[in-house]
Amino acid sequence: MRSKRVIRRIGDWPPHHRRMRLDRLNEPVLADTMAVAPSDPPPSPPADRLTPDLDANIASLRNKLQHASDVVFRPLVALSDKRGWIVYVDGLSDMELIDAHVLESLIQAQPQVTDPSRPLAVTLSEAAAEHVTTAGIKPVHTLSDAVESIIVELQVVLFLEGSGTALALNAGGGENRAISEPDAEAVVRGPREGFNESLRTSLTLLRRRIRTPDLAIETMQLGTYTQTKVALCYIHGIADTEIVDEVRTRLKRIDTDSIIDTGYIEEFIEDNPFSPFPQIQNTERPDVVASMLVEGRVAILADGSPFALIAPINFWGALQAAEDYYERFPIVNLIRWLRYLFMFIALYLPSLYVAITTFHQEMLPTKLLLSIAAAREVTPLPAIAECLLMEITFEALREAGIRLPKAVGSAISIVGALVIGQAAVEAGIVSAPMVIVVAITGIASFVIPRYSFAIAIRILRFGMILLGGTIGLFGIIAFTIVIIIHLSSLRSIGVPYLMPVSPLTNKNMRDVISRPPHWAMRWRPIETSKPNRQRQSNTMAPAQRMPRGKRRI
Amino acid sequence: MWRQFATCLSIAASSLLCTGCWDSTEIDRLSIVTMTGVDLAEDGQSVLGSVQIARASELGTTGGGSPSTSTGSAKAYLVESAEGPTEIEVISKIRASLPRKLFMGHRRVIVIGEEYARRGVGQLMDEVVRNPQSRLRTYVVVAFHEQAQKMLQVPSDLNRLPSDAIVEMEQSGSVLAVDARRFAKQLTSHSDPYTMGIRIFTNEMSEASPEALTLENIAVFRRDKLVDWLQGPAAKGFLWVSKDLREDSETVILPDDTGKVSVRLGSVRTSHHVVVIHGQPELYINLHTIFDINQNASRLNLLRPSNMSMVRQALQAKIQSEITAAMQQLQRDQSDPLGVGNELFKYYPALWRRLEPRWRDMYANMPVHYNIDVNVRNAGLMSSL
Structure with a gap:
């Protein structure tokens, strides 16, 4: 099967203009702060909906999770008189967090004294939400969503008696490898952090380097069994939307049972699988990913793999190290x-x-x-x-x-x-x-x-x-x-893989035949940053900042 | 995709049916010829050819240890000879007697025996130029009053292969570095070829080997036949004119018994051109030299311009006498290695066509004018003593 290719010529490209889109990140209030779930769940059959009957809910949940012995069901009494259960996967949640912010606050909470100036919490679950002191809370309405929250999102789900809505609480934790220097890409000078196997941590490292609302992180789940979280990252206003769309389309097309490493994804989405040359770069270094993103390239990270994929790349980048x-x-x-x-x-x-x-x-x-x-x-x-x-x-x-x-x-x-x-x-x-x-x-x-x-x-x-x-x-x-x-x-x-040598684009040739000083690298690579070509002003050139005839101190 | 793969694979597989790697020759199946010699056989007709082959097993380090032969040992090379009607025939005879393929690509020196050179080198040069393996940068020398075969057997004190020693001498800048290309070019133009002579000299002082090779005397040809040798001052004079001299030192005896001064050649510019006066060609030789004082063994203070000009005049007289000696001998031999005829042919083609039948006689009587300009620098600190 041959994948669709985006064929573009330089002449087709519209004039460059800078776009700042600060209004891009309209995230829901009660959402995972890092990973934005974009769409509403599809309407579910009524049988799947949670009922106000707590015991029935728990029974059907137990039935669904009967093979997973690592799921913990813990009963509790919340808001002084309501029976409830919390359900989570053992070892993957932060126990201290559950103790301090979920159990303690719920069990010790007193029913709210009604304040006339303030509308009542409409539902019971919203009342509970006000007491729980974890950051991420999401209402869950169906049984399958609850299962997904528990198993895939690794959240703690709180069921309360008399409420048809459960609450999925973020208590992410569990054991992760510490952030360490990537062995395969060591540098003498430069940052020594590397991604690790947790997507959350990896995205944190990335966000720390690019603090703009324009940094778009789209998450999706790939692999019917592994349900691996995959994040597609790019910068709005720099990355060519055509390229982003193409990558997204190719990612969405993946239909397989497992994504264990980003290497799986690479093989599924690359242009010419039979070529000996890699058409997608992989790196463990967040600084490399960050610099690629601001050049308008696209990065793909996946849970469980410290390697981020970067595309599109060219031949010459293979001979450029981060340290350069x-x-x-x-x-x-x-x-x-x-x-x-x-x-x-x-x-x-x-x-x-x-x-x-x-x-x-x-x-x-x-x-x-x-x-x-x-x-x-x-x-x-x-x-x-x-x-x-x-x-x-x-x-x-x-x-x-x-x-x-x-x-x-x-x-x-x-x-x-x-x-x-x-x-x-x-x-x-x-x-x-x-x-x-x-x-x-x-x-x-x-x-x-x-x-x-x-x-x-x-x-x-x-x-x-x-x-x-x-x-x-x-x-x-x-x-x-x-x-x-x-x-x-x-x-x-x-x-084109040989860009900017073939087709020849003079503006970007400099970074191929030499490494120009930073103040001379005024333009982003034309092949990836179509909407926004200019990297910086030209006032940093020596002629500009060191005028002749004046004393330089 | 798979169909393409299968096609490629089947084509690649079918190439396995072709035997052998067509032209490939492993280095260890070659006998590398470093020097060849040609002589006239005793019958006076056929060719006696000799090749000097480097013995690779004796060169370099094969076992990771030190070199297995000491420098100057005769073991590092091997000389094979054969007789035959032509040079090609000789080579194929030698090839037949050796287990390995003769490889001429690294022949660096061709030695021509004097007898053979007097008979004519045309057919030899034809083979050298035609042979695709042969390099045109091979140096050509003529054995001085000797058989070329003898020259091939003389070891060198400093180099493991005598051919290396000859090449280094050729490149020293104080002799004529004539290679096959230059030789053939002169042979095919309207001038005459020339090249260095090579001579065995007996070195009583040397411990390793009493005999050694040296490049001396200049072999002068008329067309492809050796006619004469320029020796001593005449050879030096020719070197001045031939534009080959890059390194030289001279010692002049100053008049009035004041002593000697040694100078080193700084730079030399030579030109010669033909001027036709009343239908008669005349040769002008211009020489501009700059010398540095190397050693002042005289009583003169060279900081004085008058003393310096004395040195200058002495040098000029010496050079002029050398060049005159060379030109007189060349005119006597009716040999034109400077390419005067070629110059006439290029700039006065009509005159050349008229003169060509009696050119040799005209050349012998052609007037030669000298314009020799000598500059001497570096009077030096010690001169004022």
Whole structure:
């Protein structure tokens, strides 16, 4: 099945104008403060409705939850004379919160003295709501809503005698991993927070960085069994509505039993599932997500996964690390060019070595050829076999290193260094230059900041080696052309993957070939921020803030 | 999608039926030729060819230890020779006698035996230029009064391969660096080729090997045949004119027994052009040089302009005598390595067509004018002593 693509040309885009929409966030009064539930529940059959008969309600609820032994039913007497029950999932609610703000306040509450100046609480549940001191309260009218509140939203549901409305109270708690620095995306300079598995916490981290009502967070539940909460985040007025709509449509189309990680979502919504190149970025860093959002991109977070998805992305972003924007720009420029160089090394070096030593020996300087010839004198395998052997061994070592417990990890590095590096050369199985080539290639592939992109390069490297070893430089060039054709046809949520190089948009080229200073990055990427292109005024440029002839203090 | 995959897969799979990787040659199946030599065989007709092959197993570190041969050892290379009617024939004979493929892509020096050079190098250059493996940047030298085969066997004291030593000498800037491209270009134009001579000299001082190679004397050709050697001052004089000199030092003896001054070449600009006067070509040679004083071993205070001009005049006289010697010998040999004929052909084509039949005689009697400008810098601090 081919997903619908948003095909746009630059010429079609309307003139940019800034839109501030402060009135966007019209959230309900009694709603979850973080996650906004947008719509009313559909009308339910009468049999599903809660009745004023408390015992009947509890009985049918017990019946519905008979398989879930971790649901706690606790009876209580509230508002001095009303019988009631609270129902919640054990271990996922904050017990102290329930004790202090639900049980205590309800049990000790006295019936309200009627104040003539103030209208009466219309229903019993509203009266109860006034006593409960938790922040989030939502009325529940049907049995299935109650079940959903308990099981999916992990709320505490309060049933009272004589009321057809139950109250879902937010007492979210339970155990969560602490916020820690993401191991895979460490920085020397920059924030050290990472998302964790709780969507609430992750969204908090995001909201802390973008404090504007324009930050839109749309939640939906995906997965018929897991009912995973998925949040679609973007900034109103910057993000291109066409892209947001497209992402939303693709998310809504997901119909599966489980979403365990955002990786599931990525595969369901990406443009070209068969491409080795990732078309959606994943990151654990809230700062990366925040900076992407203000560029007009869209982020997808899901409960249970610390990885946020970012779309649309382009090819060049794969070579830009978060730190690039925290460190001073001259340093970053050098490092960025180093990354470009090493991306080519990661892709080409082994195949070039094989191709040149087996087909184009005249291309090497004489002395280099002689050293390589001297090293290859004793090795039994042809260069291509030697290269594949070493590359595959290296990949296996890398894979083993990831899965191993830390205590055993050092053993792998010893085995790798000694057996593969030294012993293989000394035994004359593998030539020393090949070990050097494989080692440099290995280092080069770790220089690429985006891990999933580095894997794509690795996959292609093997194709390069095979072609370079069978038809020489001709094969390498042919494969390069194939890759470039593929890349230029690739899209991320409908946006060309090679943007801004192809199609060429001069304004955004700067951030590709270099890292301009922040004061010079005046425009947001054109492909994502159609409605609002200007990032900042141009008064921060040195010529503006340091006028000539005046003393600079 | 799957259909496309299946198509691609079946095409890829069918390529497995094709045998072999067509042109691929592992490095360890090559014998890398570093230098070749051509001689006239004893019968005076056929070619005696020699190749110097680097022994890869003796070079570099194979076992992770130190280099297995010491520098200058004769073991690092191997010389193979064969006779045959043509150069190609010789190469295929040598190839047949070796277990590995001869790889000419890294031949750095071609040594031509003197006898062979006197007979003509046209057919050799034809092969060199045609051979796709051969590099045009291969240096061409002529063995001075010797067989090329002998030259290939002389080890170098400092380099493991003698070819490296020759290449480094060629690139030193004090000799003519003539490669196959330049040689062939001159051969095909209206001038005559020239190149350096190579000579074995006996070095009594050296401990490792008594014999060593040196680039000396200039081989002068008339068309493709060697006619004469420029030696000593004449060779130096030709170097001045040929625009190849980049590094040099001179010592002049000053008149009136005042002592000697050594100078180092700072920069040199050479030009020569033909002027036609009354239908007769005349050659003008212009030379602008700047020297730095290297050592003042005289009693003169060089800060004095008069003393400096004495040095200048002495240098000018020396250079002029060298260039004159070179030009006189070249005119006597009727050999035109400076490309005077080519210049005439380019700028006076009509005159050239008229003169061509008797050009060699005209060249021998052509007047040559010299304009030599010498500047000397760095009188130095010690000069006032």
